[in-house]
Amino acid sequence: MLWSGEAPDIMALEENMGAYCNILHGFLLFCHGSKVGAGPTLHASISASAKQVVDCSIALLRKAVCYHESHDHVKRLSIPQLAGTVWEACDALKKTATTNCTAVRGAMTQVAVSVKDIL
Numbered sequence: 001m002l003w004s005g006e007a008p009d010i011m012a013l014e015e016n017m018g019a020y021c022n023i024l025h026g027f028l029l030f031c032h033g034s035k036v037g038a039g040p041t042l043h044a045s046i047s048a049s050a051k052q053v054v055d056c057s058i059a060l061l062r063k064a065v066c067y068h069e070s071h072d073h074v075k076r077l078s079i080p081q082l083a084g085t086v087w088e089a090c091d092a093l094k095k096t097a098t099t100n101c102t103a104v105r106g107a108m109t110q111v112a113v114s115v116k117d118i119l
Contacts, residue, residue, distance in 0.1 A: 013064065013065075017064065020061065021061075024054060024057055027050070027053065028050065031046055031047075034046055035047075038103075039103065039104070041103040041104050041107050042097055042103035042104075045096055045097050045103045045107075049089075049092060049096040053086070053089045055089075056082070056086045056089045059085070060083060060086055063078055
């Protein structure tokens with residue numbers, strides 16, 4: 001979705017949301033395919049990253065629909081912020097482990113940091 005700061009035409013909004021939902025659907029299928037042969041740690045890592053992207057995207061789509069019906073200035077400012085959270089979730093997705101070994105290494109590092117903080 002392109003954001004210009006003005007309320008989009010309802011037809012353009014509908015087309016953009018349809019395209020975005022299709023992209024999300026493809027993304028979820030890709031994530032599901034990436035879990036084939038993955039161990040439990042890598043599976044959980046992929047699932048958590050994908051869930052974050054989808055949750056942020058759904059929040060953006062909800063706000064886009066609400067925005068079209070409202071002219072509140074605060075709601076106008078929330079759209080760019082929500083788009084930013086989607087970008088951040090996508091950036092975090094890039095850092096997701098790609099192999100079982102790196103996923104286990106990352107999980108062990110998180111546990112070690114937690115133990116160090118507790119001690």
